[in-house]
Amino acid sequence: MTFSRRFSEYVISHRYEQMSADAIMATKLAILDWLGSAIAGGLEKPAKILSETLNTFGGLPQSTNFVTFEKTSVHYASLINGGASHILELDDVHKASILHAGASIIPAAFAVAEWKQATGRELIEAVALGFEVAIRIGEAVSPSHYEIFHTTGTVGTFGATVAVGKLLGLSVDEMVHALGSAGTQAAGLWEFIEDGAMSKQLHPAKACSNGLLAAALAKQQFTAASQILEGRRGFFAGLVKEVKEELLFHRLGEGYKIMENTYKIHSCCRHIHPTLDCVQEIFRENGSKIEEVERVVVETYQVALNITDKPDPRSVFESKFSLPYAAALMLVKGKTGLDEFTEENLFNPKIRRLTEKVNLRVDPALDALYPNLWPSRVTVHYADGTKLTKETHAPKGDPENPAGELELRGKFLGLAGKVISEKQAKDIADTIMNLEDVENVSTVFS
Template identity: 35%
Template sequence: MSITRELCAAIERTKFDDFPADAIAEAKLCLLDWLGVTLGGANEPLTRILIEVTDSLGGKKQASIIGHARKSSMLNAALINGSASHALDFDDVHFQMMGHPTVPVMPAVLALAETRKSTGKDMFTAFILGFEAECRIGSSVLPFHYQQGWHATSTIGRFGAAAACAKLLGLDTERMNYSIGIAGTQAAGLKQVFGTMSKPFHAGKAAADGLLSALLAEKGFTCSEDILAGEAGFCKVLSPDCNPEMITQDFGKSYAVTNVIFKRHASCFETHPTIDAALELRTKVLPEEVKEVIVEAVPIALEIAGKPEPRTGLEGKFSLAYCAALALVDGQTGEERFTNENVLSDRMVSMRQKVKVNANEDFGLTQATVVVRTNDGREFKACADTLEAGSDKERRKADLIRKFRSFADRLLPPGRTDSIIEFVESAEKQKNVAKLLALCRP
């Protein structure tokens, strides 16, 4: 049996009752976080462009556009909602796929679930397994795949969306295999576009392509039977340094969703350790006292978020220098701090120009240090590990709910935010997921 078919067989036989309680609990948080950041991105320029273009193309009104009183086709809804949910770069992350796991999967699952009137239990089953598939595939090709310039959220996310939708459609192993294959032959997405609208577009396109792959496979559309581990397949072509056997190893013993990381700052995750360290120092030194700031971070953080002179709010999310300055000056790192005006303000530019960023190969992905030297010769140092900062589960959940409210309360009528939270908390008991999407309309 091929690696791809073995993965599909494992997904086909897994049921909701096979999941441990912590996997279901984390899936609920993924859903709530995704709804929040999608509402937050609902009126971003890229979202409005996508709505305008897809409206001009026509199609059946099948699935809801989050944050808008409108529907579009399933594929268009997955594209728009997936792109909107990644527009702020405030969505969850996972090291196993070195990317953002929920944004390619959830919009595809919800578009299909709403159209097919699926239950909450079936929706969660599909989502958790799609999440699992992309993380397992990610573990087999990383870090080489990412280091070569591929945006894993896009390339690997398609597999997650395809697997999840195939599961929700109830496809057998053969047709699910075709779904994975069709997704794999569409895999694309380059890191060159980071800091532009095309990065969040990757997430939406992955969601739409994954959903399309499952719908085609449902009708008998064929593809390679081993797109993952074949000689000219995904792993060997896009990551010659790969280990496809990892994709199916010990399937079902644990679930990747239990290790998801939710963002507390509205910027690239690789800026978070720097922000955490700088926030600690803000309590010890005033901005006007700062003479010099030295940031040390893992080399890949400089590669991804090393923009020295950001000119837009979006570029600011990918600038360690700006993020360090922001933490020291404002002490706030929500979406409202990543505007063009704030990035270019005199006070932020002045502090950013004092920041020097160096690579430290001994650091892990979640570690950074910040040193602040003052005009009168004092020196302060802080070390941060973002994983440690998110280890308190109760505080983590409370922070996530506050984050969700910060976006939902701006856009939705009074009381609607509470209704969404209540629905998500009991989503596995709900008979029709479409009710949740209706709550997300202004």
């Protein structure tokens, strides 16, 4: 049996009633967390460009565009909302697969659920299954795939396809073809980070729209490769140095990968979060001694430095991928949320001087824990010769150190409240957290 067929048989035979209460709750929280990032992300320039560009092409009024809150085509809504939800660096991530699953899966599922007037239960099931397949493929190809390819764009395409395919009622054979079309479209290169370019947001946007296209074409009997993952010229052969195939189906059906999801508290690259949690502890204990800091030593895993060793960020976007700057920002401000990553703070002399004192190192023992754990150790040395060290293997938001419903509701209200009224935000949060009772997803924003 091919890998695509095995996944397809699992997805198509799955029923909402199989899901545990914990899995349902985890899925609702994932949707709520994604929605906050999408709504607030709609204020940002990349989202506005996406929206304005696609609006010039027209589009049937089928699904909500979170930049304008007007209806556009399900295709354009997937693109726009996928991009918008990845801008603020506050969207979820799954550690072992190194995947921002929410931004690359939920926008497509939500847009299709609106279009097809699906029930909340159908949306919950589709999202959970999209996460299941995408995360498993991501685990199998990580971390080598991540060296060049942005997993959110590549692997995310498979997850979007599964979620949409489930909502469209594909057969097993149709889902196999849908996955074949997904794999041949899967793309996303890390080169964007060299320029701090907006194409990072294009990765989940295209994962959503390509997944939608793959599933919709399969519904119309459009054929594709049946062995798109393991085939001689397939996804693994073309885009992956090392594949751990044993992880693809390990304990499939015994639980849900969405329950392993991680949520962001800090508004920056997730590879920086372990360090920021450590620095925040130090700030709370010794924040008054900021002028006495002589140097800051950060020890972590190699991939974190590959992505975030940027000592001189020149834009707010770049600052969210600068571990030295983010650590200095936390030492000065005591928090690193959306309101701290600003143009004013970017060129704050006090923060810049401290940035120069941050030294980054790879610790082999910590490096060996990645990608299952994303650890960091921070030592702040003071002028009087004293030092303070903090270490974490599970920053806040990890399943081992979870952010609960109350915290994620608060995060959502803070983000959505930048765009809509407090009452509207609370009503939407209540609706999402009772999504299993919604008879028609298109009424969520009514």
